[in-house]
Amino acid sequence: MTTTQLIAEIHKKKSFLCIGLDVDLQKIPKYLLETEDPIFEFNKAIIDATHHLAVAYKPNTAFYEAYGIKGWQALEKTIQYLNTNHPEIFTIADAKRGDIGNTSSMYAKAFFEDLAFDSVTVAPYMGKDSVEPFLAFKGKHTILLALTSNKGAFDFQTKIIDNKEVYKHVLETSKSWENSENLMYVVGATKASFLGEIRKIIPEHFLLVPGVGAQGGNLQEVCKYGMTENVGLLINSSRGIIYASNEADFASAAAKKAEELQLQMAAILTK
Numbered sequence: 001m002t003t004t005q006l007i008a009e010i011h012k013k014k015s016f017l018c019i020g021l022d023v024d025l026q027k028i029p030k031y032l033l034e035t036e037d038p039i040f041e042f043n044k045a046i047i048d049a050t051h052h053l054a055v056a057y058k059p060n061t062a063f064y065e066a067y068g069i070k071g072w073q074a075l076e077k078t079i080q081y082l083n084t085n086h087p088e089i090f091t092i093a094d095a096k097r098g099d100i101g102n103t104s105s106m107y108a109k110a111f112f113e114d115l116a117f118d119s120v121t122v123a124p125y126m127g128k129d130s131v132e133p134f135l136a137f138k139g140k141h142t143i144l145l146a147l148t149s150n151k152g153a154f155d156f157q158t159k160i161i162d163n164k165e166v167y168k169h170v171l172e173t174s175k176s177w178e179n180s181e182n183l184m185y186v187v188g189a190t191k192a193s194f195l196g197e198i199r200k201i202i203p204e205h206f207l208l209v210p211g212v213g214a215q216g217g218n219l220q221e222v223c224k225y226g227m228t229e230n231v232g233l234l235i236n237s238s239r240g241i242i243y244a245s246n247e248a249d250f251a252s253a254a255a256k257k258a259e260e261l262q263l264q265m266a267a268i269l270t271k
């Protein structure tokens with residue numbers, strides 16, 4: 001999916017919501033555990049109930065890898081379900097990969113070709129040759145970790161090297177790489193106060209912003225400092241939406257939570 005198509009979808013749905021499909025078998029309704037594929041059944045019900053409110057879904061691969069081959073098959077079925085039934089939805093494989101070049105090429109192949117995701121999250125730590133294989137895929141997006149939502153972001157990302165914070169080096173250096181138009185960046189919602197500085201460096205690129213809901217980030221604050229003329233934001237919530245209920249009404253409860261965020265987004269977009 002192109003960025004232009006994503007922007008059109010945002011305006012159509014009046015939403016820049018990304019729903020995180022971080023499926024934990026301990027947290028889903030018990031009766032689903034008796035089905036052949038509980039993870040997929042859970043995702044399908046969530047997608048069916050929320051797809052009109054969200055422009056993106058983000059399965060975090062850890063939650064699938066943890067269940068071995070069955071988990072990976074559930075991930076495969078989930079992305080196929082989205083691509084077949086909702087091709088207008090932007091899909092993110094939250095895998096946080098990145099390795100030496102030939103290995104990164106295989107990661108990119110896995111997520112862009114085999115699974116056919118629109119994008120994948122990538123760690124910048126190993127530098128240019130570890131990210132370029134992802135960027136080489138036309139029509140696909142590489143979402144680079146810039147300033148993450150967790151406390152540990154202050155361990156390295158905000159440290160100053162050559163008079164500049166490490167996360168600023170990540171932004172400035174990566175935007176000069178070949179195919180950098182395929183880049184998006186992760187900035188945690190808990191780091192909204194940094195967004196003004198970040199937008200000075202990357203005024204246009206889309207940001208994936210996790211950390212509203214369960215981690216306490218504030219949607220209005222993120223929009224105030226991070227929004228661009230083309231919106232430029234995908235706001236993710238995972239637990240705050242998908243675990244609104246662990247009873248039979250889980251999908252409608254999730255839709256209610258998603259709608260609360262979507263209505264706030266619609267108000268911001270029509271301001």
Ligand SMILES: O=C(O)c1cc(=O)[nH]c(=O)n1[C@@H]1O[C@H](COP(=O)(O)O)[C@@H](O)[C@H]1O
Pocket residue numbers: 020022060094121147148149150186187188210211212213214215236237238239240
């Ligand atoms: O790359 C991510 O998506 C990500 C980056 C980051 O800085 N913080 C962060 O929470 N995430 C992911 O976003 C999701 C947040 O989930 P909730 O806190 O349940 O909404 C998880 O899948 C995290 O792995």
